[in-house]
Amino acid sequence: MSFRINGRDDSAMRMTRLFAKTAILGLAIVLTGNIGVTAQAPAPAQGRGGGRGAAAAPPSAPTPRRADGKPILGSVPGQPVGGWGAGVTTLPRGGGLDEVPFQPWARAVYDIRQIDQFEPHTRCKASGVSRQFSTPYGTEFVEVPDLQRMYIMDNGGPNSYRIIYLDGRSFPPSIAPTNYGYSIGHWEGDTLVVETRGLNEKFWMDTRGTPHTAQLKFTERFTRSDMNTLKYQATIDDPGTYTKPWTTTVFELRWRPGDELFEYICQQSNYGPELMVGSQEDVDNTRFFVP
């Protein structure tokens, strides 16, 4: 099955944006008279869409670091702002479905979602945890050391963001469930470990509908192994859905220099309307559904 998500590839729009970027870059070169390559110059822009079909990138620069030695997961000061392309599609990809410890009802829900494909994300609902890293328009990590928190901005949905607290706090005793939940992070060496609780059931964790309940504790491990690569792995601990915790394979997100987020209001410019009105041939949209 194809990669089916909101804001799917629109080649005309991509070409338009690429043309605009090229024009702006050319103008900047003319005006400044230099290109400004630095020691950690990132690989050439791959354009939107996760670099599918792009030429092989040159060897990547090393992991960028802050003055205190911690890796920088987002844009590097003094270099062009960038973002991470989509890298997570189906969480069970590593071991296959049979190795995921589904409870029987959860496997049945997963199976039926392959037929209905009524993903809340295609109806402009914010989608938390791993689903943030599935949209072709990418994500941007913004760490604010003074506030001891990080924001993960995502496009292609409701133009929203997730907050990761890095100040050493504990989880509140009671958390009102939300789409993004309550995320607390800490560093283990070069890996940022983020645990999220307080997630509601109004989104899918991936584009294929891997199910969860509000009992979910979702742990993510982010490791920027070099300038252009962010390794991502998740552990799903949800006794409401699975017989035991399980860990995904390691996914890789690719850095897209110069790829700034743009205003994408899903509700007014949904590029996948066929997912809502039912012209997609291989999706059964005949069943009555109110998002």
Added chain:
Amino acid sequence: MRLKSVRAFILIGSVACLVAWLAVAERKGGLAVTAVAQEGYPLAGTWYGDYGTASQKSDLTVVMKWDGKSVTGTVNPGPNAIPIKSAVMDITPGKPAPEGRNSTTGIPPVFKVHLEFNAPGGPTVFEGTIQNPVAGNRRISGTWTRGAERGTFQLRHL
């Protein structure tokens, strides 16, 4: 004019008291989290509908929770709430379409529901099927029995 002022004063005072109480309760962590629509475990959540016979229908509200192992809940919450004795799903697995094939060629799983509670009139059993079980507006319809009585019911997920 004066009566309106008194009413306005009472209304504003009441709202202020409620806001103050909410603030205190929240600071003490005493506010329960508002229930949200459940789209994970298909039975979980609040259901509303009716049951009866062809000539007579009665309203029916069912609230169910899933703890990962079993379902608990009540029928018609309130002073006369009836605890659910048993609520289980019997799932017939489906057959998803092979990778690369149109998903609609797959056979969806079937979710049957068995619900038991002791109503004032005697032990009552509901047997039904969930329609559109992965959607927020899913429904259950089927038949019920209580001794010699029997009829149909329908519930929709709120």
